[in-house]
């Protein structure tokens with residue numbers, strides 16, 4: 483029985499699954515925490531990977547592995563393979579002004595034209611999350627660090643490179659040293675940088691002209707973008723398979739989830755992790771000049787369209803903190819209040835917001851009355867407000883004629899019974915809950931199995947036919963007043 487491993491190096495933790503390459507059966511798993519914060523030394527990701535691998539029983543026996551990861555994080559490396567500063571993550575908003583400046587610059591002073599020009603060029607209007615804005619910020623705020631940059635990678639690229647044995651000069655866990663030209667990535671994650679066009683018909687897809695516009699130079703190594711079933715390297719013998727385990731291209735975490743769920747056009751995934759994501763696969767990417775929808779790539783050659791919020795599971799973590807509640811108590815409280823929380827409405831911009839683009843906004847609790855100042859109403863308002871932000875994202879997808887046939891709810895907070903019960907009220911649609919699982923890590927494992935099959939059968943090897951089972955489907959239960967109340971106050975920030 484050949485085994486494969488899938489890794490999800492996400493915002494809050496590293497999760498690893500080991501699965502049977504043929505059947506997809508789960509064999510072992512492990513996870514380890516990442517530090518809090520929006521600016522993180524990547525060495526913590528490496529340490530968490532090693533801990534999660536050890537908890538998963540080690541990876542010595544896997545024949546292939548692949549890494550999915552939080553998107554967009556700027557991992558800037560010097561010529562010796564050291565990170566020049568802590569990585570700026572997707573939810574770090576310090577580059578919001580840089581994003582605005584780049585939009586106006588590409589539009590030669592016309593913001594609307596600039597927004598559309600970015601959407602046409604790379605699929606997305608720039609916001610602080612995208613890597614290219616972080617490079618502009620680095621150029622202006624930390625010119626000494628900017629001058630040292632020899633390569634720019636993303637979290638999943640960097641981790642794949644480290645697993646292959648590369649890394650900082652003199653680091654005993656990086657026996658192959660700082661070979662920057664060995665960095666590799668995939669189209670799904672590259673498409674979230676802001677300097678890669680997944681639909682380019684010539685060249686390697688990188689828009690070095692846009693990189694130069696942002697960073698002032700383009701003489702940096704960018705990871706080689708490899709195909710969906712190619713292997714970019716083998717894992718170092720200290721990690722896996724006596725130095726013979728193939729490392730797949732990996733993926734941005736949302737593309738990883740898409741392949742993990744086996745998404746087809748018509749499927750929508752709502753992920754409630756650190757980020758809130760509403761995503762859909764399609765044959766071609768959108769070019770949404772409003773900026774509501776990012777037109778990224780998936781990791782099978784299709785497009786992946788996403789609406790992404792900064793305020794998702796951590797809004798519920800904040801509610802638990804305010805209410806001194808564990809997950810169970812928060813859900814019980816929320817379900818004890820009526821739909822609409824008797825007019826109490828949370829606009830959940832606790833970390834600013836990305837969709838809509840309000841990096842400096844803060845959250846607001848509206849409609850406070852004696853009647854609704856109970857723990858139950860507050861708990862429900864937090865969940866409803868968070869879900870209303872995502873429902874707006876779903877509307878933005880629909881506005882682009884994206885078909886909505888099946889909606890699946892995943893991510894850490896999807897486990898909450900209150901989220902599961904309230905979501906069909908707010909989305910007004912049936913919602914399927916897949917069996918509990920780590921769908922990004924599962925997608926990476928499925929990709930690894932595909933890479934393994936392709937190594938023997940060639941490029942025609944089909945994607946492994948692993949089944950994705952739903953544990954239940956909750957019927958649509960629309961309660962329009964919840965979104966109406968939200969829409970009435972959403973812009974009062």
Ligand SMILES: Nc1ncnc2c1ncn2[C@@H]1O[C@H](COP(=O)(O)OP(=O)(O)O)[C@@H](O)[C@H]1O
Nearest residue numbers: 492493494495755756795809893894895897898
């Ligand atoms: N039962 C639950 N109810 C509400 N939130 C939960 C529950 N279980 C986990 N979470 C939250 O889910 C988040 C982690 O989800 P995850 O999808 O792993 O995030 P990420 O991939 O961004 O690291 C945490 O904020 C955690 O508090």
Ligand SMILES: O=C(CO)[C@@H](O)[C@H](O)COP(=O)(O)O
Nearest residue numbers: 492493552553572755756757
């Ligand atoms: O920025 C995005 C997608 O554009 C986020 O979805 C990140 O990829 C983080 O994902 P999680 O850690 O929340 O899963």
